[in-house]
Amino acid sequence: MSSFLVPELLKESVHMKNPGHVKEIIASLHRGRKEKLQVISDFDMTLSRFKCNGRRCPTSYNIIDNSHLVSDACRHQLHELFNTYYPLEKDPKRTIEEKFPLMVEWWTKAHDYLVQQKIPKQQIAQAVKESSAMLRDGYDSFFDGLCSNKIPLFIFSAGIGDVLEEILRQAGVFLPNVTVVSNYMDFDEKGLLMGFKGELIHTFNKNSSVLADMKYFKQQSDRTNILLLGDTLGDLTMADGVPTVDNILKIGFLNDKEEGDTEAYLEAYDIVLEDDDTLDVVNGILHFVNVMN
Ligand SMILES: Nc1ccn([C@@H]2O[C@H](COP(=O)(O)O)[C@@H](O)[C@H]2O)c(=O)n1
Secondary structure (H helix, E strand, O other), X not given: OHHHXXXXXXXXXXXXXXXXXXXXXXHHHHHHOHHHEEEEEOOXXXXXXXXXXXXXXXOHXXXXXXXXXXXXXXXXXXXXXXXXXXXXXXXXXXXXXXHXXXXXXXXXXXXXXXXXXXXXXXXXXXXXXXXXXOXXXXXXXXXXXXXXXXXXXXXXXXXXXXXXXXXXXXXXXXXXXXXXXXXXXXXXXXXXXEEEOOOOOOOOXXXXXXOOXXXXXXXXXXXXXXXXXXXXXXXXXXXXXXXXOOEEEEEEXXXXXXXXXXXXXXXXXXXXEEOOOEOHHHHHHHHHOOOOO
């Protein structure tokens, strides 16, 4: 069994519907070695931590919401939005089709509030510094291992690109093999927020429809083995733009469990990690594929 070769799969946090299938995919990734591999990952609550010492960590949006960059009144409005729409994003009883327009509503309203605050670009780094955002334990081996082995890492995020880049920069892991597609802020000539660039990315449109072109995935077209990391069912379409997929291993972090989530995640993801604040399993698999030293 693959747990013998990847001992991290024996962790209590690991759940698999079909361990035999996982073993086969991991064996295929191993055969393809690092030359065939690319990693596609969500950011908030996947590469970043969901909880620390029992307290929730912020998403890239929450970092701005909770900062001195917005007024108290605006913070209140943004928190109200979160309290209204986050339960809808998670609701296991609603279909993705039902959730889609609600997410557009959430992101659009939040962007409107943020733009009214005329946030200065220059102060984003300080807001990140003062926040409690953290990357998952083991992030340094993950990022360094991928970079030193020239494995491309595509971060596909419905968060705020400027904020997540800053988190990576401050952690020293915004490395040359990392490409980010996300919601980027647009600033005026004075460096004040005036809008968001490009197509709005939310939880349920993380697919090729929001990629301006397929250049990135075309450039990686020899890399037909994919490691996909996510935390919502919306993250499952992140590899849609990859022209040829020979093998894909989907790892899902189940952070904030609702009734019915375990079954749905086990159907959708090959490996489901519950209550796991680390990248241990991901790093263990990369180690076996000879991507880590
Ligand atoms: N105004 C908002 C909108 C969304 N969120 C949360 O951020 C997550 C960002 O998406 P990732 O693709 O990076 O996971 C999303 O799942 C929402 O829960 C927010 O906090 N505030």
